[in-house]
Amino acid sequence: MGTSSNGQRGLFASFGRMWAIALNTFREAVRNKVLAILVMFAVALMAFSLVLGQLSLHEEVRIIKDLGLAGISIFGVVIALFLGVNLLSKELDRKTVYAIIPKPLHRHEFLLGKYLGLLVTMVALVALMSVVLAGFLLMQGGRHGVLMVRAEILILLELLLLMAVAMLFSSFSSPWLSAMFAGSLWVIGRNTAELEAFATGKLEGSAGGTVLEFVLDLLPDFRMFFVSGANFDETVVSVHGSFVSWAYVGSAAAYAAAYGGMCLLIAVLLFQRRDFT
Amino acid sequence: MTAPVLEVDGLRKEFVRGFLRKRTVAVDGVSFHVERGEVFGFLGPNGAGKTTTMKMLMGLIYPSGGTATILGAAVGDIEAKRRIGYLPENPYFYDYLSATEYLHMIGRIYGLDRHERRKRATRLLERLGLAMAEGRAMRSYSKGMLQRVGLAQALIGDPELVVLDEPMSGLDPIGRREVRELILELRGQGKTVFFSTHILADANLLCDRVGIIVKGKLRDVGPLGELLSPKVLRIEVLWQGSAELQAALREQFAEAEPGSEAEPGSEPGSERESPHSSSSEGQVFVAQAQAQLDRFVAAVIAGGGEISSVTPQRETLEQLFVRDSGTRPEEQRS
Numbered sequence: 001m002g003t004s005s006n007g008q009r010g011l012f013a014s015f016g017r018m019w020a021i022a023l024n025t026f027r028e029a030v031r032n033k034v035l036a037i038l039v040m041f042a043v044a045l046m047a048f049s050l051v052l053g054q055l056s057l058h059e060e061v062r063i064i065k066d067l068g069l070a071g072i073s074i075f076g077v078v079i080a081l082f083l084g085v086n087l088l089s090k091e092l093d094r095k096t097v098y099a100i101i102p103k104p105l106h107r108h109e110f111l112l113g114k115y116l117g118l119l120v121t122m123v124a125l126v127a128l129m130s131v132v133l134a135g136f137l138l139m140q141g142g143r144h145g146v147l148m149v150r151a152e153i154l155i156l157l158e159l160l161l162l163m164a165v166a167m168l169f170s171s172f173s174s175p176w177l178s179a180m181f182a183g184s185l186w187v188i189g190r191n192t193a194e195l196e197a198f199a200t201g202k203l204e205g206s207a208g209g210t211v212l213e214f215v216l217d218l219l220p221d222f223r224m225f226f227v228s229g230a231n232f233d234e235t236v237v238s239v240h241g242s243f244v245s246w247a248y249v250g251s252a253a254a255y256a257a258a259y260g261g262m263c264l265l266i267a268v269l270l271f272q273r274r275d276f277t
Numbered sequence: 278m279t280a281p282v283l284e285v286d287g288l289r290k291e292f293v294r295g296f297l298r299k300r301t302v303a304v305d306g307v308s309f310h311v312e313r314g315e316v317f318g319f320l321g322p323n324g325a326g327k328t329t330t331m332k333m334l335m336g337l338i339y340p341s342g343g344t345a346t347i348l349g350a351a352v353g354d355i356e357a358k359r360r361i362g363y364l365p366e367n368p369y370f371y372d373y374l375s376a377t378e379y380l381h382m383i384g385r386i387y388g389l390d391r392h393e394r395r396k397r398a399t400r401l402l403e404r405l406g407l408a409m410a411e412g413r414a415m416r417s418y419s420k421g422m423l424q425r426v427g428l429a430q431a432l433i434g435d436p437e438l439v440v441l442d443e444p445m446s447g448l449d450p451i452g453r454r455e456v457r458e459l460i461l462e463l464r465g466q467g468k469t470v471f472f473s474t475h476i477l478a479d480a481n482l483l484c485d486r487v488g489i490i491v492k493g494k495l496r497d498v499g500p501l502g503e504l505l506s507p508k509v510l511r512i513e514v515l516w517q518g519s520a521e522l523q524a525a526l527r528e529q530f531a532e533a534e535p536g537s538e539a540e541p542g543s544e545p546g547s548e549r550e551s552p553h554s555s556s557s558e559g560q561v562f563v564a565q566a567q568a569q570l571d572r573f574v575a576a577v578i579a580g581g582g583e584i585s586s587v588t589p590q591r592e593t594l595e596q597l598f599v600r601d602s603g604t605r606p607e608e609q610r611s
Contacts, residue, residue, distance in 0.1 A: 013388055020385035024371060031373045095369040099430060102335035102440075103386045104359040276337040277292070277329075 017105040018113035025117020026124075029083060038082070039125060042075035043132050050136060061142030062240055068133035069148075069239065072126060073155050073226060077186060079125065080159040084166025085178035087114050088271070098276060108268045111171075115264060118163050126156045147243040151227075154249060157256040158225030162186055164260035164267075165220060171267040171274075189222030220259050224252050280349055281310035282438050282469045283317075283334070287343035290329050303329040305493040306343065311438075311471050311486075316464050318484035319473040320598060326493040327473040328366050331442050335363050348438060359387065362436035366443045366473075368427035372416035376407055376426050379415065380433055387434040394433075401429040406455070420447045428459065439463055441472035445479055457483060477594045487594075489601045496601040506592040512570050513590055517559045518582025525580065527553050530562065530573055559585055 029035055049067035053060030088111075091097040100110060130152045134144035165185055169178035188195070195216055203209030227237055227244055237243050290304040304326040311317040321327045332338040334345055336353040350357035370379055377398055384394035402411045405425040410418065415426065424447065431439060444460070445453045453476075460483050463470050474480055480487055481501065488498040497504050518526070530552060552563045564570035570587070577584055 016388060017386050020382050023385075024374070024382050027378070028371065028373055094372075095365070095367075096371055098332075098337060098365040099363070099368055099370065099427070100386075101337055102358065102361065102363040102365075103383060104355050104388075104434070105386050106355065273339075275339060276332065 014106075014109055018109045018116055021100075021105075021110055021113025022117035022120060025087070025114050026120050029118070029121040030124075034082065035079060035125075038075050038079050039129065042071045042129055045071035045075070046129075046133055046136050050140070053140060060140045061137060064133070064136050064140055064142065065148065065239055068136065069151055069155065072129045072133070072152065073158070076122070076126060076129075076155060076159045077162060080122065080162045081166055081179050081182055081186075083118050083121065084163040084182065085170045085175045087118065087167055088170045089175045089178070092276070101276065107272050111167075111268050111271050112264065115164065115167060118167075119160060122156065122159050122163065126152060126159065147239045150243060150246065150249050151239050154225045154227065154244075154252055157249075157252055158222055161220060161225075161256040161260045162222070164263040168263040168267045171270045185219060186222055189220045190226065192216055192219070192221055192223050221255070224255065279313050282313050283311040283345070283347050283471060285309050285330075285334070285343070285345045288330060288333060288340055288345055289342035290326075290333060290338060291341040302493055304333070304340075304490075307490065307493075307495045308343075309488045309495060309498045311469060313469055314464065314467055315485040316460060316470045316472070316483050318480040318487040319471065319490065320475065320477070320480055320487050320594075321473075321490035322475060325490045327475075327490055328442055330490070331363075331440060331473060335361075335440065359434060360437045362431035362434055362439045364424075364427045364431040364439075364441045364444055367446060368423055370415050370423065370426060370430075373414055375412050375414055376402060376418075376429065377411045379426065380429055383430045383433050389433075397433050397435070398429075401432055405429050405459075421449065421452045424448055424452070424456075428456070432463075436468065438469045438471065441470065443474060444472055445474060445476055453479065477598055481594045489598060491601055497597070501594060505594065505597055509589040509591055510596075511590050512564045512567075513586075513588045514562045514564060514570065514573060514577075515556070515559050515585040515588075516562065516577050516582055517585065518577060518580060522577070522580040522582050523560060526562070526573070526576055527551075529576065530569070 046064070046068045049064045049071075050060075052067065053063040056063055091100075091114075097110075101107065105113075130144075130148075133148075137144050137148075162182065166178055166182040169181045173181070195212065199209045199212040199216065203212060227248075235242065286308050288304055288307045289302070292301045292303055293299070294301065307326070307330055319327050319330070329338060333340045334347060334352060336358075345352050347354075348357045348360050374382070380398035380401065381394050384397065389397070398411075399408075402408050405428055407422060407425050407429065410422060415423065418426065424444070428441075428444065431441065441460075444456050448456060457479060460470050460472065470483075472483075484501060486498065486500050487504065489496045489504075532552075552565070554561045554563075562573055564573055574584060574587070
């Protein structure tokens with residue numbers, strides 16, 4: 001009983017320390033002008049969809065939804081890469097970490113606290129952009145609806161996973177290289193269907209095909225998070241009609257948590273061994 | 278007898294750098310201890326290994342060998358860290374935060390509640406003269422102000438052991454005096470202070486004991502009184518007299534006595550400076566031995582001159598430092 005309450009107290013204290021780091025990371029992000037500009041661009045893209053909608057034949061709502069989701073996704077990816085790769089390198093370049101590590105917190109709490117701060121930032125940003133999108137839809141007489149919420153949650157999960165991947169790279173390489181590596185993985189991860197088709201088609205039976213299939217299994221499958229317009233079991237899913245279920249969103253969340261958790265674990269192990277010279 | 282607050286035994290750090298895996302020993306088997314309530318100065322020229330040693334003690338760098346215990350626990354123990362305050366060398370902080378926000382963040386890490394954080398932050402910012410800038414983003418702070426924030430963040434957890442890496446670095450004379458006063462205040466509160474510096478005057482004024490590290494090796498550890506030689510090295514005479522008497526004595530006592538002590542740090546066989554000089558208060562003669570002093574004083578009085586003061590000069594911390602490091606301070610690389 002005593003041990004368990006001590007354990008709970010310890011966990012609570014540990015979360016408190018991580019929350020201190022997370023809060024600071026959130027403050028850093030929201031006070032960053034680059035981030036504000038990127039969010040404004042995303043909103044501008046949504047506003048532009050109003051103009052494009054006028055050019056269509058009574059498809060204003062469809063265009064706003066498609067462009068809006070694309071805007072959240074594209075600018076979200078840029079923001080996730082920007083935040084993820086700068087997370088540790090800034091601390092090391094500016095030597096701010098030197099004053100924090102000797103404080104009463106574990107190194108893994110520092111790293112996980114930083115990620116928690118990014119998670120809160122990204123949830124806030126996606127929520128903000130979704131609210132703006134819902135406002136534009138309302139202006140055109142459309143409804144945001146639960147399908148859009150599912151699509152937005154999937155985009156958020158993709159961004160959280162991408163941030164974990166970027167953070168892993170930034171724990172051992174420079175920001176530019178980390179952005180290149182993580183960005184390349186995102187591009188490959190979004191196109192796994194084509195690569196799978198190539199591995200099981202032209203390369204079938206060859207050593208190259210086997211290696212490609214193995215590598216694709218290891219790489220993060222970002223395709224599963226941006227599904228509007230994709231073909232699922234011979235059925236095209238879309239936010240305008242039949243979309244993926246909550247169960248699918250749950251399984252995508254489990255995948256993001258497992259893959260992202262692995263990335264964070266490796267990042268923690270690398271960070272744990274590091275000398276801050 | 279209480280256990281030492283800090284105990285270091287054979288601490289060693291070897292860096293492996295570059296493609297060719299070149300090895301550099303930064304700290305080589307350093308051993309010392311710091312007792313409760315004392316001010317311990319860690320002295321050494323730039324690049325001697327002071328900061329590397331401190332970083333090992335603070336868990337920023339992993340040692341290649343040796344052990345260290347702080348407040349009875351191994352380095353990195355979270356409960357021990359709670360009782361330590363650390364100021365890094367040339368501190369950098371999150372420049373988008375204000376000093377108050379930063380101290381609240383650090384207070385949160387220490388597990389302090391909001392009321393306690395506010396109380397301590399306000400008191401420290403006032404004590405360190407930052408109250409007028411507490412709400413401003415730290416990007417607009419001067420180096421001196423950042424150093425004060427560094428001291429505030431080191432003290433917000435009310436630590437038993439305060440570790441300060443070059444706390445006077447980059448400060449103007451007033452700032453340096455304030456930091457000296459703060460260190461003495463901490464000692465008055467019963468806290469242990471372990472600080473590094475290459476400014477010997479500060480160490481001379483503050484330290485109960487010092488450790489001198491040179492090229493990664495600890496050369497001397499102990500109370501200043503024990504480390505400094507009690508032997509009189511030379512005697513300085515301040516005197517006044519007529520121009521004729523000055524000329525006569527300059528001629529009569531033109532050179533140091535044969536067999537007198539060489540000044541520490543001077544090259545053997547180098548040209549000896551004249552023992553005579555002038556100051557705003559009168560003429561100065563430096564006698565190297567008692568017999569020479571007696572004869573000089575007798576000559577001044579016999580010539581109708583006046584003796585203002587006779588000051589024996591013992592070894593200073595600077596001379597000890599030069600003796601240990603084997604170089605003059607100005608020759609040390611910066």
